Amino acid sequence: MSSTDALGTSAAQERSAELEQLIRKDPGQFRILTGDRPTGRLHLGHYFGTLQSRVRLQDLGVETLVLIADYQVLTDRDIAENLTEHVEELVLDHLAVGIDPERSTIFTHSALPALNQLLLPFLSLVSVAELSRNPTVKDEIAHSRQSAVSGLMFTYPVHQAADILFCKANLVPVGQDQLPHLEVTRTVARRFNDRYGNGTPLFPQPEALLSTAPLLLGTDGTKMSKSRGNAIALSATPDETARLIRGARTDAERHITYDPRTRPEVSSLVLLAALCEGAEPNAVAQEIGDGGGAALKRRVTESVNEYLAPIRARRECYAQDRALVRGVLRAGNERAGALADATLREVRAAMNADY
Incomplete structure (x- = not known):
């Protein structure tokens, strides 16, 4: 790790401690966007790394949106062929650990056209060189099993910016390795506001709530991962x-x-x-x-x-009640869709494209 990265992480840790205090004082001032790609059932690493914290923040009264990023797995043919099952399994895992659909919003990429329309104007604000330098993109490319990297994977950080900004989330729980992605989101928000805001920022620059969860290794001694078959699923017998x-x-x-x-x-x-x-x-x-x-x-x-x-x-x-699972998704998609529609209307007006 470079000295710059170390300083950035240290600052994020200090700010996260401050944010935790602010959350306890006034949880209502925060809106959180978090989520997962539907690549398999969630495991103990997910639980102690993120899920437990999501439930805690929900129970504190923070408005929480949980994204099931189904569009981000279209590059994996095996998953795409069984996408409905993967999505429903992810919903089941969240309900089982305590995410309450009455207090938190669970939704999918594919159900929110307005969210995905934000990708085009956001891409115009980021250079190819900036995407190429993103360390998480480089890591995804290095570990990809594909013979060629798709444009979808390459633009992943900007799609994530759309995920966060469509609902104007001002807080994003992340691990240290996700800080560069969040910086892309902050850059997109800042550049959009500078170019189209006319003195009134449309988007917040979301802050990182850095996870303090300890690292759990998989059964083979490497990073616990669904794809490596070294994880204990929450649903395992x-x-x-x-x-x-x-x-x-x-x-x-x-x-x-x-x-x-x-x-x-x-x-x-x-x-x-x-x-x-x-x-x-x-x-x-x-x-x-x-x-x-x-x-x-x-x-x-x-x-x-x-x-x-x-x-x-x-x-x-x-x-036992798949209709309930689908109902949770329908309700969540409706709530998230209303937020996305409202934001897209504001974006069009700011860009003088409201016709």
């Missing part, structure tokens, strides 16, 4: 969970300690148990002591299955 944890990587040292730097795989398992139990990782490690990897995995399996039991029960209940 207790037996599936036990099998996945039994196969998780550890190390040759029998005594269990919590040291993420030198023992990342063991420490990630200790951390997972601690998160599920509401305990300190060092305390969990001390309790296991010389029990070794087998005892550690038994502890993690019991903790995860106990923690996920009510989430899985709620998910199973919702899954």
Whole structure:
């Protein structure tokens, strides 16, 4: 990481701490946009990384919009062929963890034509060179399984800007790796206001609410990911969970300690148990002591299955009523669509294209 990146992250961390205080004082002044691509069922990394925080912010009274970014997976043919199923599974995961459709808005890209129309004027404000330099785009391209990169993937940061600005969200929960994307959004908002605002800004410059969630590794010791098959899905059965944890990587040292730097795989398992139990990782490690990897995995399996039991029960209940799931999406799409339509009307008026 360069010194500039380090300074940017440090500033974002300090500002996030200030924002948390402001949220507690007056949650009503914030509107949050967050979301996921429907590439598979959500897992424990998603839960402790973002989902738990979404529910917390919703319960504090922050207006929360949850985007299911179905247009952003059209580059993956396997997913696109089963898109309805993937979208509904994502809705089920959100309902199961506690997202309340009466207080939060769950919606899809494809249902909001006005949102997607914002992409064209926004693209006119960003250069090809700026898109090429975006580190997240470069990472997506590097890890893409496609023989050629589509224009959709290349313009992803600007599409994300449209996702955020259509509803005039002023706060976006992100991980450190998403800060460059949010900076594109801020740039688009600033340039649109400068070019078309006539002294009255149309768009806010949204701020990052930086996640403090610790990193959970997958069962193979790498980043937990749906595509790598190394994650424990929230909807996994207790037996599936036990099998996945039994196969998780550890190390040759029998005594269990919590040291993420030198023992990342063991420490990630200790951390997972601690998160599920509401305990300190060092305390969990001390309790296991010389029990070794087998005892550690038994502890993690019991903790995860106990923690996920009510989430899985709620998910199973919702899954029995697919009409309810579709109703949640219809209602969310209507609410989000009204916001997008209003914003597009304002954009057209500002651009003298209201005819």
